[in-house]
Structure formats: C-alpha cells, structure tokens
Amino acid sequence: MIKVTKLDGTEYYLNPHQIESIEIRPDTVLVMLSGKTHIVREEADDVLERINAYRKRLGSFTSLVKSSSAELTASPAAANQKFESCQVQES
DSSP states (O other): OEEEEBTTSOEEEEOGGGEEEEEESSSEEEEETTSOEEEESSOHHHHHHHHHHHHHHHHHHHHHHHHHHHHHHHOHHHHHHHHHHOOOOOO
C-alpha cells in the first residue's frame, strides 16, 4: 500500500496495483481500475516514486519468501526468525 493525501489533508493508503492511470489536471487524479477517482495532494512524480518503492519492497519480500521456503524444510525456526524480522517501512 502507498500513502497519499486528500486535498483536505487526510492521509490514507491505496493499493497501487489498482491504479489504472494518473492524470494531472492541475491536481493529481488517480484513476482506479474500478473507475473510481482519487484526487490527491502529491505530485504525479511523487506517487510514481511511492509505487516504485512499494514494488521494490514487495520484490524483496518475495525473494525472502523464496529463500525462506527452502530453509523451512531444513530449519523451521530459522525461517520463522527471518519472517519475524521483516518490517514494512513507511515511505
């Protein structure tokens, strides 16, 4: 999830996989796959940076899952310790 800000200052999180397009008119408008729109304070470039950072974190977690799956059969305790040490960092 990525954090965005409504025009009134309210912060909330969106699933970036559901964003179909980003429009600049002059506000930044996120158009979701459902057709719903979200007008946010962030510039389009900032939203794109947050999406990229989110996907990088997700990719890191995926590689951790793959490496831990192999360890799970050899050492379940070690795999659990790796998962517990993972923390999602806010952008």
